[in-house]
């Protein structure tokens with residue numbers, strides 16, 4: 001599904017140039033659950049932004065679903081992104097002014113789904129995430145664990161092939177964190193490919209494979225289990 005070869009990304013300010021990704025290469029197959037680990041500043045978020053088609057690399061190639069997307073412009077990237085990729089962030093990134101239902105409905109509006117079908121799909125995913133009883137609440141009225149369940153509902157409502165999760169349990173206690181990891185595992189078992197950045201060895205154990213990074217490069221890879 002993903003083939004990255006010699007990926008490079010630089011950040012330039014007037015005085016200095018930071019190498020965020022230094023000829024990084026790896027592959028992720030459809031159905032895999034991959035964890036990415038490494039110290040602060042090693043380039044994990046930069047990598048996730050490129051894989052999520054939110055940013056473009058300065059060198060190397062990126063193949064997504066057999067398409068070379070390395071030089072896609074923003075319009076083409078956005079189109080591919082909204083149909084194929086769901087995002088889950090550490091800080092949930094829900095819109096405070098919208099209800100639970102409206103937050104989850106938003107990606108369906110972007111992809112042009114009609115209201116009746118939107119209602120059906122949002123309700124189905126809220127049921128699945130066991131948050132239906134809070135459908136008319138606003139994010140601030142929910143616990144952290146509930147907010148992350150809403151964020152996962154929003155990430156999956158368009159049935160993306162790929163979920164990118166950036167420290168999804170970073171703001172949760174261990175019981176809510178485990179619940180989120182169980183949800184991600186369940187989605188993976190149903191066929192969704194997952195790439196998760198984490199600082200937690202505990203969370204990384206839910207994955208099939210751990211890629212460890214240092215200074216913008218891959219240093220090791222541990223295979224834990226085979227993907228289904």
Ligand SMILES: Nc1ncnc2c1ncn2[C@@H]1O[C@H](COP(=O)(O)OP(=O)(O)OP(=O)(O)O)[C@@H](O)[C@H]1O
Pocket residue numbers: 011012018019020038039040041042043044045046047
């Ligand atoms: N917008 C930016 N401008 C300048 N430098 C940046 C920018 N974004 C990231 N960097 C630098 O690029 C390098 C990689 O950053 P990145 O955020 O990808 O690391 P990370 O592994 O995700 O870190 P963390 O675990 O702390 O989130 C760091 O040295 C960082 O300071």
